[in-house]
Amino acid sequence: MKLHEFQAKQILARAGIPIPDGHVAVSPQEAEAAAKAIAAPVAVKAQVHAGGRGKAGGIKVAKSPGEAKAAAGAILGMEIKGLRVEKVYVERAADVASELYLGITLDRDRRRPVVMLSTVGGVDIEEVAAARPEAIARGWPSPLLGLLPFEARALVFAAEVAPAQREAVADIARRLYRVYGETDATLVEINPLFVQKDGSVLAGDAKLDVDDNALFRLPDLAKLKEVSADEEAEEKARALGFSYVQLDGDVGIIGNGAGLVMATLDAVRNAGGRAANFLDVGGGAKEAVVKAALEIVLSNPRVRSVMINIFGGITRGDEVAKGILDVIEAHPPRVPLVVRLSGTEAEAGRRLLVDAPLESRETMDEAAAEAVRLAKEPARA
């Protein structure tokens, strides 16, 4: 789950990390009032869950409340990477001397958090990592001990932070690590971390992604979850215990098990088609499950055929077949179905499907080829 910049900054501020004075606004009038209260030049910043806001025109500097009002008027309602801007954050413009990067994320290979600090700030850190890996200092604190003072100092020296800011940056790094731990973050990033002309250090931007699996113990953060229009089907699926991801092809996919569904998408591509979605129904594909899964897949208007790929383990193939039959008898789907059953009692399941208005195939490759062929046929009347 992603937080907005203003939400992340409130969390940083509570942890004692300096942030510029700022206010959220949902209208140009509110932005004007916020700029008046700040009584200094401000930055008006789009609050959307997308990177590259600056390049998209979602960040403007305003020297007066009037300019802030005009900037908010231009930014509110604009679309950045398909997401509509509903809120802006109006904050005091920093008096920037230089920019640093500070971030903490997961290092999967080392199975530790990795803290990254660089004096090359304000730019895409992945680009820095690719072009000049030596420009990023890294530390891997023990998740049992947290970022220790000596580790924070080592980072500051390794990154060659200017002597006047060493202490402040090391302190912010340790506070940021506490935020990382307390919010179950998968990523927490201050980019840029401003060094102002008076030598003070403060967070110019803030990014905080929270582990969805930890929301059960973070009720205050869970309340901040926002579902955008293109995530609605994914959220609906999650509530049913499915995992659903919309893709851009036309062959709908239903399967059991994440790896099997991924392999099914690949089989569709191998057959010259493109999958419309990823949908893993998990274990126990009974009638109600098949019905709900079909509804979600068919809610995508691009879908022109559906492939159901079930490997019966504990779930029996004949039970799955009965579930599919019941569903298509009660609610005939608008597009052709291709079913591939394998594993436990798969043959019994296939026998049940012989006379059904669907295509049944024995292997994943055959079923994918048929589903791709059907998706390319002219639409049925």
Add this chain to the structure above:
Amino acid sequence: MSVLLGRETRVIVQGLGREGRFHAERMKDYGTKVVGGTKPGAGGTSIDGIPMFDTVARAVDATGADASIVFVPAPAAMDALLEAIDAQIELVIAITEGIPIADMLKVAAVLETAATTLVGPNGPGAITPGQSKIGIMPAENFSRGGVGFVSRSGTLTYEIADLLTRAGLGQSTCIGVGGDPVVGLPTPDAVRLLNEDPETEAIVIVGEIGGSAEERAAEYMRSEGKKPAVAFIAGRSAPPGKRMGHAGAIVSGNQGTAESKVRAFEEAGIPVANAPSEIPRLVKKALRR
């Protein structure tokens, strides 16, 4: 025994709820020695004929268990894993899905100095066909033989085991390492176990997008490989930035792509199947060398 588990492995079950009971029964049917279960307050009773203990330490003392399977729900799973590690159980298999990453990082840190091998979480467990199954996989898809099998997925593992079995390629041990970003026994470590196992003649490595465990496994086999291997990567058509079901199956920026994994295996001389159906043929070809 092959690796991790065999005929003599004695297992306790942590979390005998509905799912735990269902699978404990099937493990017993398979011949796995299920010697106890734990549930605070249930010590001295039994569930489905399985003697119950209040703590893992007591269960180990009383039964001599050297393995545990964990079905405890995600919010309490870290505690269950740490309790098993503290009781010095050699093999802990975690089925639980949805454990917070921060919890698994703590568990991984404790494992660094512990005697325990943790398999999972968010995987189907492990099976040495014909001897012992500690997991939730349907046993009938597996058969005894010389193919060692490591996989990050569940159902896809059953599918491929079924393909191998139908092709007359039995398995030594199958290890489902789990689909989370942080697991106890990452793919390269599981591959190393099979590479050093005298009963394993060839290794099948089933990976998926996300992370770089497959790249590290390929690198290990390139320098240390003693036997042929065949790989398959699921998610070659997945777009970047989208999590494909498994918490760990995500391409982040240029990290974790299928292309990188396929290239790493090919550079290590390990053929990569385009579809699961190609795996048995590639294994046979590799074994004939």
